[in-house]
Amino acid sequence: xxxxxxxxxxxxxxxxxxxxxxxxxxxxxxxxxxxxxxxxxxxxxxxxxxxxxxxxxxxxxxxxxxxxxxxxxxxxxxxxxxxxxxxxxxxxxxxxxxxxxxxxxxxxxxxxxxxxxxxxxxxxxxxxxxxxxxxxxxxxxxxxxxxxxxxxxxxxxxxxxxxxxxxxxxxxxxxxxxxxxxxxxxxxxxxxxxxxxxxxxxxxxxxxxxxxxxxxxxxxxxxxxxxxxxxxxxxxxxxxxxxxxxxxxxxxxxxxxxxxxxxxxxxxxxxxxxxxxxxxxxxxxxxxxxxxxxxxxxxxxxxxxxxxxxxxxxxxxxxxxxxxxxxxxxxxxxxxxxxxxxxxxxxxxxxxxxxxxxxxxxxxxxxxxxxxxxxxxxxxxxxxxxxxxxxxxxxxxxxxxxxxxxxxxxxxxxxxxxxxxxxxxxxxxxxxxxxxxxxxxxxxx
Ligand code: 2IT
Numbered sequence: 001x002x003x004x005x006x007x008x009x010x011x012x013x014x015x016x017x018x019x020x021x022x023x024x025x026x027x028x029x030x031x032x033x034x035x036x037x038x039x040x041x042x043x044x045x046x047x048x049x050x051x052x053x054x055x056x057x058x059x060x061x062x063x064x065x066x067x068x069x070x071x072x073x074x075x076x077x078x079x080x081x082x083x084x085x086x087x088x089x090x091x092x093x094x095x096x097x098x099x100x101x102x103x104x105x106x107x108x109x110x111x112x113x114x115x116x117x118x119x120x121x122x123x124x125x126x127x128x129x130x131x132x133x134x135x136x137x138x139x140x141x142x143x144x145x146x147x148x149x150x151x152x153x154x155x156x157x158x159x160x161x162x163x164x165x166x167x168x169x170x171x172x173x174x175x176x177x178x179x180x181x182x183x184x185x186x187x188x189x190x191x192x193x194x195x196x197x198x199x200x201x202x203x204x205x206x207x208x209x210x211x212x213x214x215x216x217x218x219x220x221x222x223x224x225x226x227x228x229x230x231x232x233x234x235x236x237x238x239x240x241x242x243x244x245x246x247x248x249x250x251x252x253x254x255x256x257x258x259x260x261x262x263x264x265x266x267x268x269x270x271x272x273x274x275x276x277x278x279x280x281x282x283x284x285x286x287x288x289x290x291x292x293x294x295x296x297x298x299x300x301x302x303x304x305x306x307x308x309x310x311x312x313x314x315x316x317x318x319x320x321x322x323x324x325x326x327x328x329x330x331x332x333x334x335x336x337x338x339x340x341x342x343x344x345x346x347x348x349x350x351x352x353x354x355x356x357x358x359x360x361x362x363x364x365x366x367x368x369x370x371x372x373x374x375x376x377x378x379x380x381x382x383x384x385x386x387x388x389x390x391x392x393x394x395x396x397x398x399x400x401x402x403x404x405x406x407x408x409x410x411x412x413x414x415x416x417x418x419x420x421x422x423x424x425x426x427x428x429x430x431x432x433x434x435x436x437x438x439x440x441x442x443x444x445x
Contacts, residue, residue, distance in 0.1 A: 001035050001047050003028035010051060017100035019321060023107045023346060024051050026353075026365075030428035038436075044444065046436045053080045053106060054087075056099070059149040061127060063141045065134075075146050077125035079159055080106035083438040086157050087123030088113055088374060090164030093142075093171065095130040102126060104321070105164070108345055109374070111431030112367040115406045118378035123159055125150070131166050132287060143174035151182045154189055156384070162191040162377050165320060168238055169194060169204065188384025191377035200380035201392040202399060203373075208242020208318070209396070210372015210403050211343040212250065215314065217407035218339060218362055221421065227251035230269075232312040234258045235319030236278050236289060239343050239370065243318055244270050244278075256307035258319065259289040263307040266292075266299035311335040317347030326351030333359045342366035353424065364423035367431065368406050375402045406430075 007025055014020060028047070035041055061073040076099065079087045089109040092102070102124045110122030127146060131139050154161060163172055172192045179189055186198075193199035202209070212226070219225055229252045233240050236257045244254045253269035257278060266274070277295060281288075293301035308315060308328035315332055317324050323344060329352035332340065339362040342348055346366055348356075356363040379395055406427075414426020 001028075001032060001042055003032045006047060006051065014100075017103060019100045019104035019346070020107065022350065023104040026346075026350065026424065027107070027111065027428050027432065030425045031432045034429050034433070035436075040440060041436055044440055046439055049439065050081060050110070050435065051107070053078050053103065054082065055079050056103075057125075057150070057153055058099075061129065061142065061145045061149065063138075063145040065138055071142075073127050073129040073142070075125070075127045075149055076102050077150060077153060077159070077161070078102045078106040078123060079153075080122040080124070081110045081435065082121035083435050083442065084114060085119035085121045086155075087159035088120035088162075088377065089122055089124040090126075090162045090374075091167045091171075091175075092124070092126035092164040093129050093131055093166035094126070095128055097126045097128045101321070105345055108367050110435055111428060112371045113374055113378075114431040114434040115368060115409060115427060116371050116375040116378055116402055117405060118375060118402075120160075120374065120378050120381075123161070124164075125161055126164065126167070129166075131171065131285075133285065136170070139171060140174045143171055144178040147175050147178040148182070151179050154179075156188045156381070160189060160191060160377070160381060162374070163238060165237065168192070188381050191380040193380070198380070198384050200376060200383055200395055201390070202395040203376045203380055204238070205242035205245065206376035206399055207239045207370050207373030208244070208343065209246045210375065210399055211239070211243050211316065211318075211341060211369045212246040213372065213400055213403040214364065214369045214407055215247075215316070215339065215341050216250070217404060218341065218364060218421075218423075221407075221411070222362070225251075229253070229313040230255055230311075231314045231316060232256040232307045232310050233316050233318050234263070234307055234323055234347075235344070236282060237287065237319070239373070240318035241275060241279060241282075243316055243343055245275055247316075248272075248275070252314070255312065256310055257289055257292065258307050259287050261288040261290050262301055262303040262305050264289050264292045264299050264301055265307070265310055266296065268298050308332055312337060314339045314341070316341055316343050318343045319347070320344055321346040322349050323347050324352050325349045326355055328352060329355040333361060337361060339363075341369045343370045345370065357420075357422065357424075360420055362421070364410070365427055368410055368423055368427040371406055372399050372403055375399060
């Protein structure tokens, strides 16, 4: 395989899909050497098959808003690869959603899911509908219209969607209710369900918790710990709050949160009361953060800015793709950052990653760091299939184990001669090898 040639072919075909090309580029660059040591991969055209989704569904979603006006959105499901298990991955509801973003997310999901060691393939879906500013009734009608189109293409052994940006417990509830009505089956077809109807304890906080457990391992590798470290976090959605809570619990000081309106710098650090305030603000349908500074006068709100200009030991992007660019990386490095871990998917641009690696900053990519979310979805699937519920300690214990084994896989495949751990390379190689071998064993399909 020549990574450059494959990328050139994809650029010709999908030149406008920049996030998808970015994600493919990163993986191919990492695995090229290992791939070329396996002529059987080349013979079976593993990489050409892997970069193209198995299939993509696109559908119109029509619904009526509270004013009685008809609204039209586009829905998608990308079934990317099911070599090691049913397609698995979230649904994103946000006005920025397009096919490039969902293909990048679906592609990343293949390797992330492989890293969890659980039997899950890669998929992703969503819509250009944004729940922000919509009433609960509007969201319900949208979810029902969306599921009317999607339901016959998913199933507990076929494709199991979950949440992502804009899809939390409320949306999963509406989607599940409508699936159940259409399929006449109460089955584990979605994850992130409510606790009384098949959901798993720890799933809501799992992405953030898992991310912080991964960071603990990165620190341990250098004989360090989280205690006393200052941490900047971006966002305050499904992912950031779990990260903020766990990092705080383990003795770190989280000094930023952010939203579409700007960021908050709180030099005294988040605590339980502040996290509860942010969760309430979110539950009211707001993802802005400015009210935090009104409530807690020791903090400052910076309108329209991102938190990467703050001097910290650890930076954790938790919001969305490409939210930390080369310039941000330079600022963090100049301010002496020692560890950056993406909890968002592809949170850093290629320029930012290159800058961190050049400066030997301990850096790890989303597909390893945030895999605890989908791993706990996998644990929810196991509980559903066995018709039982595990206690929180059992789920959390398994999550710990999984994050530790992902970290070890990254070290095994990414440790360089000088001792620097290239987690990007490690994660990509470990995830890829598992999927490639499964594809090879299953023949040309
Ligand atoms: O990006 C992700 O891994 C998720 N949004 C979670 C996917 C899942 O199926 O739990």
